[in-house]
Amino acid sequence: MLASPGFDDAASVLNVGGELLGVVAFAASGALLSVRRDLDIVGIVLLAAATALGGGIIRDVMIGKIPPTAFTDLWLFGAAVATALVIFVWQPPARLTRWPLDITDAVGLGMFAVTGTVTAYQHGLSAPSAAMLGLTTGVGGGIIRDALSGQVPVVLRPNEYLYAIPAAGGAALTAGLLHFDVYRPWIGLLCAAAVIAVRIGSLKFGWHGPRPWYTVRGRKNED
Amino acid sequence: MLASPGFDDAASVLNVGGELLGVVAFAASGALLSVRRDLDIVGIVLLAAATALGGGIIRDVMIGKIPPTAFTDLWLFGAAVATALVIFVWQPPARLTRWPLDITDAVGLGMFAVTGTVTAYQHGLSAPSAAMLGLTTGVGGGIIRDALSGQVPVVLRPNEYLYAIPAAGGAALTAGLLHFDVYRPWIGLLCAAAVIAVRIGSLKFGWHGPRPWYTVRGRKNED
Amino acid sequence: MLASPGFDDAASVLNVGGELLGVVAFAASGALLSVRRDLDIVGIVLLAAATALGGGIIRDVMIGKIPPTAFTDLWLFGAAVATALVIFVWQPPARLTRWPLDITDAVGLGMFAVTGTVTAYQHGLSAPSAAMLGLTTGVGGGIIRDALSGQVPVVLRPNEYLYAIPAAGGAALTAGLLHFDVYRPWIGLLCAAAVIAVRIGSLKFGWHGPRPWYTVRGRKNED
Numbered sequence: 001m002l003a004s005p006g007f008d009d010a011a012s013v014l015n016v017g018g019e020l021l022g023v024v025a026f027a028a029s030g031a032l033l034s035v036r037r038d039l040d041i042v043g044i045v046l047l048a049a050a051t052a053l054g055g056g057i058i059r060d061v062m063i064g065k066i067p068p069t070a071f072t073d074l075w076l077f078g079a080a081v082a083t084a085l086v087i088f089v090w091q092p093p094a095r096l097t098r099w100p101l102d103i104t105d106a107v108g109l110g111m112f113a114v115t116g117t118v119t120a121y122q123h124g125l126s127a128p129s130a131a132m133l134g135l136t137t138g139v140g141g142g143i144i145r146d147a148l149s150g151q152v153p154v155v156l157r158p159n160e161y162l163y164a165i166p167a168a169g170g171a172a173l174t175a176g177l178l179h180f181d182v183y184r185p186w187i188g189l190l191c192a193a194a195v196i197a198v199r200i201g202s203l204k205f206g207w208h209g210p211r212p213w214y215t216v217r218g219r220k221n222e223d
Numbered sequence: 224m225l226a227s228p229g230f231d232d233a234a235s236v237l238n239v240g241g242e243l244l245g246v247v248a249f250a251a252s253g254a255l256l257s258v259r260r261d262l263d264i265v266g267i268v269l270l271a272a273a274t275a276l277g278g279g280i281i282r283d284v285m286i287g288k289i290p291p292t293a294f295t296d297l298w299l300f301g302a303a304v305a306t307a308l309v310i311f312v313w314q315p316p317a318r319l320t321r322w323p324l325d326i327t328d329a330v331g332l333g334m335f336a337v338t339g340t341v342t343a344y345q346h347g348l349s350a351p352s353a354a355m356l357g358l359t360t361g362v363g364g365g366i367i368r369d370a371l372s373g374q375v376p377v378v379l380r381p382n383e384y385l386y387a388i389p390a391a392g393g394a395a396l397t398a399g400l401l402h403f404d405v406y407r408p409w410i411g412l413l414c415a416a417a418v419i420a421v422r423i424g425s426l427k428f429g430w431h432g433p434r435p436w437y438t439v440r441g442r443k444n445e446d
Numbered sequence: 447m448l449a450s451p452g453f454d455d456a457a458s459v460l461n462v463g464g465e466l467l468g469v470v471a472f473a474a475s476g477a478l479l480s481v482r483r484d485l486d487i488v489g490i491v492l493l494a495a496a497t498a499l500g501g502g503i504i505r506d507v508m509i510g511k512i513p514p515t516a517f518t519d520l521w522l523f524g525a526a527v528a529t530a531l532v533i534f535v536w537q538p539p540a541r542l543t544r545w546p547l548d549i550t551d552a553v554g555l556g557m558f559a560v561t562g563t564v565t566a567y568q569h570g571l572s573a574p575s576a577a578m579l580g581l582t583t584g585v586g587g588g589i590i591r592d593a594l595s596g597q598v599p600v601v602l603r604p605n606e607y608l609y610a611i612p613a614a615g616g617a618a619l620t621a622g623l624l625h626f627d628v629y630r631p632w633i634g635l636l637c638a639a640a641v642i643a644v645r646i647g648s649l650k651f652g653w654h655g656p657r658p659w660y661t662v663r664g665r666k667n668e669d
Contacts, residue, residue: 034602037602037604038604038605039602039603039604040604040605040606040654040655040656040657041655041656041657042601042608042609042610042611042655043601043602043603043604043606046585046601046602046610047602057508061284061289061507061508062280062284062289062290062291062294063289063290064289064290066507066508066509066510067508067509067510067571067575067579068508071508071571071575071578071579072571072572072575074574074575074578077578088656125290125294125295126295128297129290129294129295129297132294132297132300133290133294139269143371147370147371147593148589148593148598148599148602149598149602150373150596150597150598151373152371152372152373153371155265155266155269156257156260156262156266156269156270156371156372157262157266158260158261158262158263158266159261159263160263160266162265163265164265164269165265208263209263209264209265210263210264210311211263211264284507284512285503285507285512285513285514285517286512286513287512287513348513348517348518349518351520352513352517352518352520355517355520355523356513356517362492366594370593370594373596374596375594375595375596376594378488378489378492379480379483379485379489379492379493379594379595380485380489381483381484381485381486381489382484382486383486383489385488386488387488387492388488431486432486432487432488433486433487433534434486434487
């Protein structure tokens with residue numbers, strides 16, 4: 001589907017490796033949240049798998065890749081389950097579920113925003129559509145994890161730090177590079193790393209997106 | 224796919240215009256809910272887009288329209304984002320988010336119930352199936368909006384006023400008109416207007432669907 | 447798609463009958479939960495239909511069966527609506543919504559885990575993929591029911607009894623039998639019955655999956 005010689009191979013190495021990294025990271029974030037919520041081994045495995053595979057399943061359904069990769073390449077499911085089992089055996093105390101959850105979530109966000117964009121573009125979507133789907137893939141896993149746990153998704157929390165903005169930026173950059181045919185797998189890794197760095201930086205340094213003035217002034221918007 | 228000359232063109236004018244109106248209305252309802260919940264600009268845009276495009280994405284996946292219109296016709300996404308930005312800039316006080324939210328939600332419900340039915344029928348579904356999918360499309364956006372915000376969807380709230388009943392009626396009427404080949408775009412607009420009027424009327428005049436007697440008598444169903 | 451003579455017919459009898467039983471059971475569980483939450487007739491019908499048809503719709507989208515059976519074979523929708531109406535007319539007191547909800551939920555879980563696996567296998571998925579999709583189908587209805595009602599899905603609750611484990615076992619057993627070509631419809635029914643029995647037994651006798659030690663010792667995992 002792509003003309004550049006060698007592109008497909010190298011891109012699929014990145015996509016496979018990047019997708020695996022994203023799956024492991026999101027699985028860890030789901031498992032850590034499960035531990036904090038006192039779930040048993042089944043809850044840990046299921047929430048890890050839903051977080052790790054959910055975004056990719058949505059992406060595959062949208063581009064017509066049926067059955068979705070998560071149901072055919074079962075080593076992705078295996079990687080999610082293995083990650084969950086490691087965390088179950090480790091049994092981290094609750095205070096070790098906070099920042100590791102933030103970091104694994106950021107890694108999953110960055111990897112899936114980029115690989116989601118690449119996969120969508122390779123399936124023939126236009127660059128803007130691919131970027132939009134990459135953003136959906138990136139934020140999808142976290143939304144599924146949070147919705148299944150009965151909490152408001154991180155992306156929709158008041159006063160949350162930058163989350164969708166770096167993912168949208170990384171997806172748009174990836175799509176632009178693909179469109180002008182200068183995308184290379186290692187550049188994709190850099191894009192993902194930039195998304196992760198901005199997300200983690202926003203948590204550490206308190207960066208915010210533009211907020212309505214009543215929120216900025218610390219006044220709640222009430223009647 | 225349809226024989227009547229001129230049907231496709233006129234229908235697509237209605238479908239495009241009606242879908243746009245539905246997208247803008249649902250986007251506004253999502254943005255208003257975000258403002259009430261003190262979300263920042265990203266949360267406002269994402270909740271508006273998910274509300275506006277979610278129902279149509281579900282409909283397109285169900286009828287095999289892959290990728291869904293929301294990912295290919297990006298002006299729909301653009302309309303949702305623009306609507307959200309207008310509301311962000313306006314920054315309405317919370318008391319101005321109540322009834323506008325109800326009204327925009329009603330408009331989205333009515334438009335999508337009708338255009339969803341028409342789209343499904345044009346893709347070859349039988350009239351009853353098309354009506355069922357139209358109902359799903361109409362209530363889908365609001366369900367997604369409410370579920371992502373961590374609240375029970377309006378359609379499943381105790382003591383809620385008429386919501387799914389007018390949508391089901393409008394979808395069934397549209398499907399019947401399509402089946403007997405007397406559907407015209409302006410009749411579709413009338414159907415949507417009737418759905419909207421019944422929904423808003425039920426809010427104003429307190430119309431309810433049949434309820435179990437213990438609810439009617441004001442006694443909660445408890446042990 | 448399957449060579450064994452008579453397999454398709456008998457299998458489709460089981461699949462149709464089993465799917466119908468699963469639909470009615472899940473619809474009853476959704477309707478009972480609605481009654482407990484004081485929903486009106488529309489909420490009861492919609493939650494019943496979403497619970498009964500949701501898992502199958504996800505399964506059909508994943509295997510490319512478009513439009514999903516729920517939108518083409520409307521007697522399934524009719525069965526869900528009829529079940530909901532029976533429960534609306536009966537108007538059970540809240541204490542009669544507890545164990546019937548558990549039992550109908552278990553029946554839906556068992557039937558869909560098996561029929562979901564069979565359907566996926568017949569659509570060409572490998573045995574492990576079919577089992578994974580069968581598990582998804584089985585737990586999907588309950589997840590949709592609980593998420594729409596604003597509660598944490600049963601499968602992700604702390605201290606919950608066996609739920610996904612019997613479903614995964616039943617799906618894996620069914621897939622194994624299909625793979626080695628010794629599956630027979632009545633064996634499928636036995637698999638489903640075993641899933642149901644283990645689920646109900648775990649509720650009655652307090653069986654748990656492995657839990658982290660701090661949960662087992664009754665200590666909450668806190669900072």
